[in-house]
Amino acid sequence: MEKGKTRILIAKVGLDGHDRGAKYIAQALRDKGYEVIYTGIRQTPEDVVKAAIQEDVQFVGLSLLSGAHNQLFPRVVQLLKEKGAEDIVVFGGGVIPRDDISFLKSQGIKEIFTSGTAIDEVVEFIEKTLRNAAG
Amino acid sequence: MQLVEGLKKRNLRALAKAISLAENDPLEAQEIFGEFISQAPLSFKVGLTGPPGSGKSTLIRNIVSKAVGENMKVGVLAVDPSSPFSGGALLADRLRISIPNLDFSRVFIRSLSSRGHLGGLSPGIITSVKLMDYYGFDLLLLETVGVGQAEVEVMYLADLVGVVLVPNLGDDIQAMKSGLMEVADLFVINKCTLPGAEKLKQELEFLINSSPRFQGALWRPPVIYTDALTGEGVDQLWEFVKNCQRDENFLKFLEKKRKRQVHFQIYQSLINYFRLKAEDVMKPLSLEKYSSGEVRELIKKIIAECQKGQRNAEKD
Numbered sequence: 001m002e003k004g005k006t007r008i009l010i011a012k013v014g015l016d017g018h019d020r021g022a023k024y025i026a027q028a029l030r031d032k033g034y035e036v037i038y039t040g041i042r043q044t045p046e047d048v049v050k051a052a053i054q055e056d057v058q059f060v061g062l063s064l065l066s067g068a069h070n071q072l073f074p075r076v077v078q079l080l081k082e083k084g085a086e087d088i089v090v091f092g093g094g095v096i097p098r099d100d101i102s103f104l105k106s107q108g109i110k111e112i113f114t115s116g117t118a119i120d121e122v123v124e125f126i127e128k129t130l131r132n133a134a135g
Numbered sequence: 136m137q138l139v140e141g142l143k144k145r146n147l148r149a150l151a152k153a154i155s156l157a158e159n160d161p162l163e164a165q166e167i168f169g170e171f172i173s174q175a176p177l178s179f180k181v182g183l184t185g186p187p188g189s190g191k192s193t194l195i196r197n198i199v200s201k202a203v204g205e206n207m208k209v210g211v212l213a214v215d216p217s218s219p220f221s222g223g224a225l226l227a228d229r230l231r232i233s234i235p236n237l238d239f240s241r242v243f244i245r246s247l248s249s250r251g252h253l254g255g256l257s258p259g260i261i262t263s264v265k266l267m268d269y270y271g272f273d274l275l276l277l278e279t280v281g282v283g284q285a286e287v288e289v290m291y292l293a294d295l296v297g298v299v300l301v302p303n304l305g306d307d308i309q310a311m312k313s314g315l316m317e318v319a320d321l322f323v324i325n326k327c328t329l330p331g332a333e334k335l336k337q338e339l340e341f342l343i344n345s346s347p348r349f350q351g352a353l354w355r356p357p358v359i360y361t362d363a364l365t366g367e368g369v370d371q372l373w374e375f376v377k378n379c380q381r382d383e384n385f386l387k388f389l390e391k392k393r394k395r396q397v398h399f400q401i402y403q404s405l406i407n408y409f410r411l412k413a414e415d416v417m418k419p420l421s422l423e424k425y426s427s428g429e430v431r432e433l434i435k436k437i438i439a440e441c442q443k444g445q446r447n448a449e450k451d
Contacts (some may be wrong), residue, residue: 004159005222005248030223035248040230050239051229055246056151085148 006130007057011039011048013076016066021094021115025061028119034126045075052080052088059126062109064094074107081108089129093117136167142269143171147243150270154245157259157266161407164262168269172262175269177393178210179380180277182293183323184255184315187281189299190325192231193363194372195276199232201373202274203241210272211244212264214257216280224248228278243272251410255279255286258407261400264292274376282315290318291399294389295379297321298356300339302331307338316342319356320388321375327360327368336360354388416441 010026012019019041026038037055039048052060060080062073073092080088092104093113101112111125138156141149157164181198183191195211202209213228226246233244247257256279257263267275279289290296298319310316322339324332339358349355359375361368379385416437425433 004155005250007155026225030218030225031221033218033221033223035217035224035226037226037246038230039233042235044235047233047235047237047239051233051244053148054151054239054243055226055229056148056155083148 005035006059006126007035007037007055008059008061008126009037009039009048009052009055009057010061010063011043011051012041012063013043013045013048013072014064014066014068015042016064016068017041018065019063021065022061022063025063025093025119025122029122029126032119032123045072045079048076049079049083049085053083053085057088058130060088060090061122062090062092062094064092064096067095069094069096070100070103073104073109077108087133091122091125139167139171142168142266145270150243150266151245153266154247154259154263157262158247158250158257159259161259161262162404162411164259165404168262168266172265172269175265176271178268178272178275180264180275180293180295181376182277182279182289182296183299184279184282184286184289184296184318185299185323185325186283186301186304189281189301190361190363191278191281191299192228194297194299194323194325194361194369195228195278196232196234197361197363197366197369198274198276198373198376199237199242200234201369203238206241207273208241208271209243209274209276210267210270211242211276211278212247212260212267213244213276213278214247214249214255214260214280217248217250219251222251224250243267243270249280253286254288255282256288256292258403258410260288260292261403284312284314284316287314287318288399290392291396294392295320295376295385297323299323299325300335301326302329302335307341310335310338310342317348320354321356322358323361323372324358325361325363327362328365332360352388353384353391412441 008029010022012022026036029036039051077090080086089110091111092109096112096114104112113122138149138153142153185191199209211232215224215226215228217224229244229246249257252258277289277293296318324335336358343349343355359372361372
């Protein structure tokens, strides 16, 4: 990945207005020195992907608490691929049953953080991913 | 270079990446893109500035929908402040500007961090704006960080500067101060249904009518009422934005204005250069071992070492 500031899009997809988690993550990542773009609630996967490309982010963090993650998270990954932007890393969080995590990972979502995750775990994931991409 | 090729083909991702490069390394970006983007035809640029929470982003959302409704291609560069502690930023302009089902084939929104820059914009803004010019938009909107009284850089980049105010921020003396209030080509009183809007309008009109600067001037800033949340006054604002581009006086005024841009471009390139130098010099220093009494000596030493062209002023 290129040098410079790491930019992260935090997005809420689908019909779910519970945004405390997304706001918490956005604020915490800002405090860790990242540039965070927050989309606000009720975004379509299409809009999230367009925002990710226009904002030139390295990561998209999806937050969902309504249960539609198995549909909406993979859709974002798929659309990024269609746009030739599969290098953008997608991670997710929210109320995600443990049994769904392996499915989501098989669909290209790099990591899932459920409630109670310490922010340092997210930062470690981001930094590790950046290091691996740099080779 | 791949990025340059992509830009020439008007690839959206290339534009996004080129702006990142401009923000990450303004000087390198000037080197790479400077020559071929400098000849690009200029888009009409509207800059909105004003205090935090005055409604700049929400007004931009309204302008974007008007423009898209008339089949225009619109670009938005929106700056939010960076953290003085972590260097990070929460960029939330997009959240207010973007509307559901927005036609993204016509709208390009980019959020920028001020990255410690103090003029209301960002270190790479000049090249970013030029890149947008090159890509080709019918209208370019620039949103500054929420400003105080002195962040006026937008006047060097925008063709039309709208200062967005809200009622009850201060008395008439506040409005008479230098800085922000002087750079307006247009005043927008947003949240105009709040009490105090009329009083503010009277104060602004007094300011304009009594200032020698505007006597016989080519352009005097009008005052427009809006309420961005309900959309009140947005039609008038939009008509104004379109009409001034055909106004003979405004165009003469604009011609003069655009000449200032050259001065700013050189100035900002120098500031960027010296800022990077300053960061280079500061980085190897162990600042925690100096008491405030010793700082003056250290500064002298650093400057002396810089003059010798050495990076680490601590080395003897």
